[in-house]
């Protein structure tokens with residue numbers, strides 16, 4: 220048996236649904252296929268169940284790619300404001316949490332329901348729980364093989380996402396298709412992911428599990444100032460997740476645990492003004508007590524501040540303002556929010572998201588070598604790239 224469609228989209232996540240809606244609105248006969256029983260699972264679990272669906276500060280500088288200019292066209296063709304309009308049209312209430320991050324007031328499920336309604340209105344045919352065993356090209360048509368049946372189309376859109384959280388349906392399908400069509404792939408790595416450490420630092424993290432501090436975390440010249448969380452596996456929290464997308468294995472990251480205060484000046488002033496004050500109590504004035512105790516122990520300091528040499532005070536302040544540590548790795552795809560790397564943007568038109576080598580073959584969303592910072596940028600990339608492909612497929 221064979222069936223014919225104008226557009227077949229593989230992957231009914233954020234990008235796939237968006238492209239299906241746009242292609243459907245243009246009157247294209249669209250088949251949207253997903254192997255999962257429940258679609259939009261990443262949307263459902265995102266933003267702690269409230270989906271940080273976009274960021275009002277969306278700008279190309281918030282995306283990592285071998286070609287940083289690649290995102291410009293899609294982000295212009297479908298902006299954060301366009302998505303906000305769609306949300307408003309469906310009466311979904313939302314709020315800004317911080318730093319321009321927009322979340323649903325109620326539930327991420329509202330976004331999935333909205334996309335499904337839009338798909339229905341655009342006459343998109345949705346096939347879930349469906350295994351594609353092959354994808355190929357015959358003449359100028361692409362086809363997907365499902366249960367030995369061939370589903371032909373003029374335009375094939377690959378929207379199978381990245382590798383993170385395999386337990387909810389992530390696969391390497393998109394990369395395999397790219398390889399089959401001889402497209403280059405930029406090395407993939409887990410990103411927006413907690414960092415892990417060897418014994419000594421891990422012991423500190425374990426002791427401080429659950430403690431969150433505002434910190435500046437940097438790698439080379441890239442820095443992020445947000446919360447940092449100690450966990451029983453290492454370090455997490457927004458600033459760590461952000462730096463994980465830039466950090467390179469074997470290199471150190473630097474952490475400023477007291478970004479607002481140059482500690483050496485503070486300690487020198489204290490030594491002059493209150494020489495008999497205990498160093499543990501002084502450090503507890505600027506850091507949570509548990510952390511202050513550990514820092515003093517690690518630096519072997521105790522007693523009155525007047526008993527500590529200036530050299531020791533410099534060492535102590537460096538361990539607070541410039542704590543340099545060497546992650547041994549990341550928690551990997553099991554907990555990573557996104558995948559760094561993917562289909563090389565040199566292979567794709569930034570205007571249409573279509574392969575430059577294979578007319579009619581499109582790649583969108585996270586499977587492409589575009590990774591947003593934390594804060595709603597990854598969904599905005601899914602909406603923008605999905606919209607663009609839907610306009611041209």
Ligand SMILES: Cc1cc2nc3c(=O)[nH]c(=O)nc-3n(C[C@H](O)[C@H](O)[C@H](O)COP(=O)(O)OP(=O)(O)OC[C@H]3O[C@@H](n4cnc5c(N)ncnc54)[C@H](O)[C@@H]3O)c2cc1C
Pocket residue numbers: 229230231232233234235252253254255258259260261262264265266267270271272273349351378379380381383384387388389390391392555556557583584585586594595596597598599601
């Ligand atoms: C825990 C978590 C929280 C997140 N929170 C946010 C957030 O708040 N804000 C934000 O901007 N980003 C967030 N992200 C990132 C965001 O979810 C992704 O960047 C986004 O979903 C990517 O969209 P996509 O459509 O490219 O891929 P996905 O949404 O991953 O969709 C891919 C689809 O393809 C399907 N698929 C995979 N393989 C096959 C196959 N072989 N055959 C058929 N179908 C297949 C999958 O089942 C899935 O439905 C979060 C990610 C995680 C893991």
